[in-house]
Amino acid sequence: MRGPGANVDDLRSKILAFIEEAERDELERGYTTMFEFPSKFNNYLIGKRGAHINELRDRFDVDINTTDDGKVMIKGPKAKADACKAHIISMGKKWEDEATYNLKIEPKFHRDLIGRQGEGVNRLQEKYNVRIQFPRSNNVGDDQSVADTTSEVSTPRHSRPNQAPDEVIVRGPRQGAEKARSDLLELYQYYKDNSYTATVSVAQKQIPSLMGRGGTEMDRLRAETNAHIEVPSSQDAKDSSGRVEIRIKGPKQAVEAAKAELQKRAKIFDDIVTETIEVDKKHHQALIGGGGKFHLFKRLAITMLT
Numbered sequence: 001m002r003g004p005g006a007n008v009d010d011l012r013s014k015i016l017a018f019i020e021e022a023e024r025d026e027l028e029r030g031y032t033t034m035f036e037f038p039s040k041f042n043n044y045l046i047g048k049r050g051a052h053i054n055e056l057r058d059r060f061d062v063d064i065n066t067t068d069d070g071k072v073m074i075k076g077p078k079a080k081a082d083a084c085k086a087h088i089i090s091m092g093k094k095w096e097d098e099a100t101y102n103l104k105i106e107p108k109f110h111r112d113l114i115g116r117q118g119e120g121v122n123r124l125q126e127k128y129n130v131r132i133q134f135p136r137s138n139n140v141g142d143d144q145s146v147a148d149t150t151s152e153v154s155t156p157r158h159s160r161p162n163q164a165p166d167e168v169i170v171r172g173p174r175q176g177a178e179k180a181r182s183d184l185l186e187l188y189q190y191y192k193d194n195s196y197t198a199t200v201s202v203a204q205k206q207i208p209s210l211m212g213r214g215g216t217e218m219d220r221l222r223a224e225t226n227a228h229i230e231v232p233s234s235q236d237a238k239d240s241s242g243r244v245e246i247r248i249k250g251p252k253q254a255v256e257a258a259k260a261e262l263q264k265r266a267k268i269f270d271d272i273v274t275e276t277i278e279v280d281k282k283h284h285q286a287l288i289g290g291g292g293k294f295h296l297f298k299r300l301a302i303t304m305l306t
Contacts, residue, residue: 200266
């Protein structure tokens, strides 16, 4: 070291202190503690590609190794090693209390339960500290992918070689798993109750009268039945008979009420018969009657052609 005397002395003292601390730390790092830990939880402790155990090494500044005969060895400064040991033992107790539930849920409701970008399932996993596994499919959507790759640090991930398409697995601390299971089944029932569907076939040319001016007639039916009614637009393709389908969705009672009303209106429209007859113009006034109230035509719509 070369420089002003005061600066050299100050730097020298700092270097000597650093060396002394490093030597002391090296001696402390020679401390090793080993304790019993169920080998069945080794995969949980290690995590996917070592992510969990590496996180613990960085967090406690120690070295951690597991053995196949049910032991964990921690090496590092005594205080840090003992703190890491206590943390691992605490996790082991939680995993020992782990519960697993296999729920049968129709695949068509999986996306609703997972939520947009996994929001629904992630909320439950974070709230109850559990792992929820939906089955993989050949065409996994973005939402399901998010649910598939949720962090396994707090709750270990298991493989699912035989998971059925209608099976959802909830796994975690018993109390949290039970609550997550209850919430999932409650949500599932809600979606089932509100996802009843039906269709009604109507003539495409009847759509304007069903809608009413400005859609007021259809809005009134929606409000009365509390059903979601999707009416085809004039651009929607009709079948060879000129008919289109109105789709209804919602609670079963609401859907059935809307369906019955639409079927009734469709039947009335379908039963309308149009006939054209030739009548000499001089008889038109007599057929119409005074004020247009001739009783024979009260139930008929007549257009007098000029």
